[in-house]
Amino acid sequence: MAIKCKAKMKDGMVEVKALMKHEMETGLRKDSKTGEPIPAHHITEVTCMHDGNELFRCNMGPAISKNPYLSFTVSGPNVGDTLQLSYVDNMGETDSGEAVVK
Amino acid sequence: MKRREFNFRLAGITGLGVGITSGLIPVSALASWPTAAFDTETPEDAANALFGESEMIETDAITFKAPDIAENGRVVPVNINVGLDSIEEIALMVPENPAPLVSTFVMSNQSNVSVGTRIKMGKTSPLVAVVKADGKVYTATSKEIKVTIGGCGG
Numbered sequence: 001m002a003i004k005c006k007a008k009m010k011d012g013m014v015e016v017k018a019l020m021k022h023e024m025e026t027g028l029r030k031d032s033k034t035g036e037p038i039p040a041h042h043i044t045e046v047t048c049m050h051d052g053n054e055l056f057r058c059n060m061g062p063a064i065s066k067n068p069y070l071s072f073t074v075s076g077p078n079v080g081d082t083l084q085l086s087y088v089d090n091m092g093e094t095d096s097g098e099a100v101v102k
Numbered sequence: 103m104k105r106r107e108f109n110f111r112l113a114g115i116t117g118l119g120v121g122i123t124s125g126l127i128p129v130s131a132l133a134s135w136p137t138a139a140f141d142t143e144t145p146e147d148a149a150n151a152l153f154g155e156s157e158m159i160e161t162d163a164i165t166f167k168a169p170d171i172a173e174n175g176r177v178v179p180v181n182i183n184v185g186l187d188s189i190e191e192i193a194l195m196v197p198e199n200p201a202p203l204v205s206t207f208v209m210s211n212q213s214n215v216s217v218g219t220r221i222k223m224g225k226t227s228p229l230v231a232v233v234k235a236d237g238k239v240y241t242a243t244s245k246e247i248k249v250t251i252g253g254c255g256g
Contacts, residue, residue, distance in 0.1 A: 013214070026222070028200065044135045045134070045135055054210075055209070056207070056208070056209050057134075057207070057208040057209075058205055058206070058207050058208070058217075058219075059134075059135055059136060059140075059205060059206045059207075059208065060205045061140045061201060061203055061204055061205055062201070062222075063196065063199055063201065063203075063204040063205075063221055063222045063223075064204065064205055064219060064220070064221055064222070065176060065177045065178075065219075065220040065221060065222055066176070066177075068219065068220065069179075069218070069219055069220050070217075070218070070219050071181075071216075071217065071218040071219070072207065072209075072215065072216070072217045072218070073214075073215055073216050073217075074209065074212055074215070075212060075213070
């Protein structure tokens with residue numbers, strides 16, 4: 001269940017693409033059988049670390065689609081550097097992944 | 103038998119470890135997650151909660167890439183390109199959603215950033231981006247995205 005991610009050098013900037021597996025429940029939906037509201041369960045933060053520093057962070061609300069996709073460009077890392085991605089959700093569950101800049 | 107006992111104990115120990123870490127993480131996570139901004143009901147309130155009550159400068163340096171018609175409001179691919187210097191934070195909002203703030207992207211002094219993700223849209227709406235760069239707050243609104251099936255449940 002690791003985060004799938006890729007990082008590629010493009011025109012002097014690193015382009016990171018990540019795919020996570022998560023339900024991303026908004027808390028607005030109701031169970032079709034019982035009519036009980038389904039509690040919100042979504043990723044709150046995705047962090048990208050480089051060399052022990054936070055390079056990029058995405059604060060996610062429940063309006064991000066199920067199995068979130070995230071892409072971003074940053075400058076700083078060089079080819080061959082490793083980026084660590086991790087997420088935490090509103091119930092404290094976490095997951096992580098790594099990508100080497102190509 | 104001994105081996106079984108050992109496995110059982112090991113499972114117990116790891117289970118305990120997971121319990122402790124998952125108990126600690128939310129505290130640190132929620133410290134920086136802007137709860138107040140995600141709870142607001144208008145884009146203006148969300149922007150004020152994030153960046154304070156400051157003047158927003160309309161700019162065409164922020165461009166959007168999104169479909170004209172989203173057949174499924176549960177998955178709408180969007181891409182924002184911000185052609186500014188010293189970007190600190192980008193906030194993405196859908197004014198017509200129950201809670202307009204979708205996500206914020208935080209970075210330190212980046213230039214010409216592009217971010218992309220897939221979002222849920224309740225009904226037809228434009229996108230609004232609010233960007234903090236070089237101590238100033240910039241904003242831009244995209245064209246309207248037509249949503250045929252909403253994706254916010256309810």
